[in-house]
Amino acid sequence: MMRRAISGAVLLATLVAAPSAFAFCRTTTCDPNDAKEHCTRDSDNCVTDGFPLIWRSSCVTIGVQKMGSAHNGFSYDDIADVVTQAFGTWMNASCGSGHPSIDVEMIGPIECGLSEYNGDRGNANIVLFREDKWPYEGAANAIGLTTTRFDTKTGDLWDADIELNGVTQQLSIGDPIVADDLLSVLTHEGGHFLGLSHSLDPTATMRAVYDPRTDGDTFRDLAPDDIKGICAIYPPGRQTQTTSCENRHGFSSECGADQPPPDESKGCSLNTRAPVTSSSPGSYAALLAIFGAVWGARLARRRRIV
Amino acid sequence: MRALTLDSLVQGSRRILVVTALASECHFEDLGRRRRIVTDTRLRVEEGLAKADGVESELMVRTLGGSVGDLGERVHGQAQLVLGEPCVAFLLQGPDGLHYVNGMAQGHYPLKSARRLLTQSPDLPEILDYQTSAVKALVGSELGAARDRVRAMVKP
Numbered sequence: 372m373m374r375r376a377i378s379g380a381v382l383l384a385t386l387v388a389a390p391s392a393f394a395f396c397r398t399t400t401c402d403p404n405d406a407k408e409h410c411t412r413d414s415d416n417c418v419t420d421g422f423p424l425i426w427r428s429s430c431v432t433i434g435v436q437k438m439g440s441a442h443n444g445f446s447y448d449d450i451a452d453v454v455t456q457a458f459g460t461w462m463n464a465s466c467g468s469g470h471p472s473i474d475v476e477m478i479g480p481i482e483c484g485l486s487e488y489n490g491d492r493g494n495a496n497i498v499l500f501r502e503d504k505w506p507y508e509g510a511a512n513a514i515g516l517t518t519t520r521f522d523t524k525t526g527d528l529w530d531a532d533i534e535l536n537g538v539t540q541q542l543s544i545g546d547p548i549v550a551d552d553l554l555s556v557l558t559h560e561g562g563h564f565l566g567l568s569h570s571l572d573p574t575a576t577m578r579a580v581y582d583p584r585t586d587g588d589t590f591r592d593l594a595p596d597d598i599k600g601i602c603a604i605y606p607p608g609r610q611t612q613t614t615s616c617e618n619r620h621g622f623s624s625e626c627g628a629d630q631p632p633p634d635e636s637k638g639c640s641l642n643t644r645a646p647v648t649s650s651s652p653g654s655y656a657a658l659l660a661i662f663g664a665v666w667g668a669r670l671a672r673r674r675r676i677v
Numbered sequence: 678m679r680a681l682t683l684d685s686l687v688q689g690s691r692r693i694l695v696v697t698a699l700a701s702e703c704h705f706e707d708l709g710r711r712r713r714i715v716t717d718t719r720l721r722v723e724e725g726l727a728k729a730d731g732v733e734s735e736l737m738v739r740t741l742g743g744s745v746g747d748l749g750e751r752v753h754g755q756a757q758l759v760l761g762e763p764c765v766a767f768l769l770q771g772p773d774g775l776h777y778v779n780g781m782a783q784g785h786y787p788l789k790s791a792r793r794l795l796t797q798s799p800d801l802p803e804i805l806d807y808q809t810s811a812v813k814a815l816v817g818s819e820l821g822a823a824r825d826r827v828r829a830m831v832k833p
Contacts, residue, residue, distance in 0.1 A: 400749055403799060404740050405716050406701040406760035416799055424751075487711040490748070506708055507741065509769050509777035509784070512679040513802070516752055518713075518742070523749040540679065551679075551805060563753050569800060579801040582808060 395577060395600030396568040397423040400523050416571050422526030424519060424566040425604055430474045430616035431528075433458065433564070434624070436499035437480035442537040443500070447480050449544055450553070454498050457557035460591070461565060464598045469607030473565070476616055483626035486532035488520040492630045493623025494530050496564070498557070500537035514540045515556050517563040529619040531564045533557065548588065555581070555590030562597065566604050572596040678754060678802040680810035681780045687830040690767040690779045692736075693727040695788070695820070696720040698758040699735070703743030714750040716743035717775070718758045726765065726824050727831045738768065738776045754802025756785030763788045765795055765815075765823065786815055786823075793820040 394415045401410040401421030410418045435454055439447045458475040481497050488494060505511060513536055520530040535542070535556070543550040562577045570577040575596040576589070593601075623630050687693065701718040708715065718738050725732055741752040756778040758764065767784035768776040778784040782798035789796045795815045807813055815823055 398751060398753075400744075402716075402742065402744055402749065402751065403757040403759070404751075404755045405703060405743050406698040406718055406758050409760060412799065485711045486713075488748070488750070506710075508739070508771040508775075509779050510678075510741075510754075510781050512681060512780060513754070514678055514805070516741075516754065519751045521749045521751070523744050523747055529748075568753065569802075580804050580807040580812075582806055585808075 394572070395570045395575065395596050395603070397600070397604060398519065398563070398566055398568045399423050400521065400526050417568070422524075423604070424521050424526045424528050426473055426528045426565070427612045428616065429472055429609070429611040429614045430476060431496065432476045432478040432616050432618065432622065433496045433498065434478040434481035436484050436497055437482060438484065438500075438502075440500035440502060440535070440537045440542075442502050443542050445500075445542075445544065445553075450498065450500075451477060451480075453544055453553050453557055457554055457561045458564075460558055460593060461561055461601055464593055464601050466598070466602035466607050471601050471605035472607055472609040472611065473605045474616075475565075478622070479624070482624045482629070485626055486518050486534050487627055488530040489620060489623075489627035489630070491620065491633050492627050493621040493625070494618040495622060495624060496531050496618065498533045498535070500535045502537040505536050505538040511539060514542070514551055515560050517560045519563065519566075528566065533560045533564060546588075552588065552590070555588065558592075559590055562600070565601060567597075567600050570596055570600070678781065678783070678804055680804045680806040680812070681783050682809050683811040683814040683826070684830055686767050686779060686784060686811040687727065687827055688832065689769070690728065690784065691770040692729060692732060692766075692768040692776070693725070693827055694720075694722050694729060694732065694766055694768065695724040695726060695763055696722055696736075696738075696758075696766050697763045698760050701758070701760070703745055705745060708741075713741065714743040714745055714748070716740050720758070720766070723763055727827050736768075736776055738766070738778060739771075740778065740781075754781045754800060756782050757799050758785070759787070763793075765820070767811075780811075783810070783812055788820060794818070795820065795823050 396417035399418050399421035401418050402408050403410040403418055410420050413419050435451045437447050439445045455477055481495050515535045517533045521528050541550040542553045544553050567577050569579045574594040576593055699719045699721050701716050703716045705712045706715045721735055740755045742750045765786040767779040769779045770776055782801045785798040786795040795818050797816045
């Protein structure tokens with residue numbers, strides 16, 4: 372996919388000519404949903420306590436659950452294409468001197484159909500449709516929910532999943548928009564995935580209020596406020612701790628319950644933190660060969676979004 | 678999130694109350710076949726706007742997300758019940774007996790200023806069909822006016 376050309380000059384002119392009364396908000400470790408944390412907010416309604424959430428690496432993967440959405444008639448490929456497009460919009464933002472210093476790479480179909488974080492085995496960041504039961508009381512009319520998991524001491528993002536309601540909600544792909552537009556929904560949820568909260572800027576894709584009848588496809592693109600937000604989190608030239616795309620505790624397409632327990636792993640799963648149990652040089656060579664083959668297969672399945 | 682109209686919010690709620698958060702506690706819970714972090718908030722009931730028959734002086738409301746140890750879990754669009762802050766809450770009662778905010782942040786309206794104006798929940802999710810929403814209908818109303826509106830909608 373080609374990076375969309377938004378010149379720094381045009382962006383600067385836009386920002387100067389039409390200053391917004393509000394600014395983007397970053398999600399932080401302070402949980403305003405937890406009354407005892409006493410999170411304070413500024414005039415932009417942004418939480419000012421805690422550490423801002425961020426993917427520390429310059430690369431993160433996302434996968435799509437392999438079953439797609441029977442309810443909506445979407446195949447895995449249909450959804451993967453829209454996910455690629457939605458995250459591509461964020462990655463293509465022009466930060467003046469470059470683009471956001473994070474790559475989101477599409478990894479192959481994911482077996483696991485649940486949103487979860489495994490503290491002792493492999494993980495995957497997943498876009499999935501819940502089609503059997505939408506399990507969240509009080510959220511029956513939710514189209515999508517993004518859950519981010521993070522280190523409360525640093526704000527380091529560890530895992531993020533986007534769940535879409537395939538039980539009661541109808542979505543559409545492409546033009547014309549005949550139901551709720553999947554690309555609009557995923558572009559907005561992608562902002563949460565990357566560390567943004569809702570914005571009060573009425574033009575922002577991260578605003579809370581959207582009406583497809585009046586707002587059309589405006590959620591498919593970014594407004595200057597969104598661009599400022601993504602560039603603030605991931606400025607070009609950011610010094611990253613790593614360039615690895617690896618998930619925390621390694622990547623696994625399988626749900627945690629379907630993975631071998633860590634102490635029983637034989638080193639052949641995609642959980643790269645599995646212990647090496649043999650010390651002979653021949654065994655090391657064999658393990659390295661297996662690891663290389665697995666890693667090569669993973670790279671072949673990955674698709675860079677930018 | 679699809680907008681709830683005021684009528685659907687009123688009809689779909691088990692309780693419609695003015696409440697104040699007293700305390701909260703986060704823990705893991707089996708939800709949707711997975712362990713997830715939830716926050717249970719103890720609320721003091723200040724006033725019943727509607728559907729308040731038999732309500733106790735305190736009740737527990739569960740929302741998604743929270744922190745346990747080093748792990749934080751955030752689900753955008755939740756009602757944010759701030760300690761000591763009164764709010765109007767439209768509540769469901771789940772099969773587990775716990776209460777949940779109906780429509781997530783769409784069912785939560787913090788009360789501000791001496792006039793007790795209903796305000797928008799801070800993390801209101803992306804709402805489709807805003808023009809017909811309860812949020813549009815209620816935000817900016819004084820509590821007394823909101824009370825009259827809600828009560829007029831309650832079907833016997």
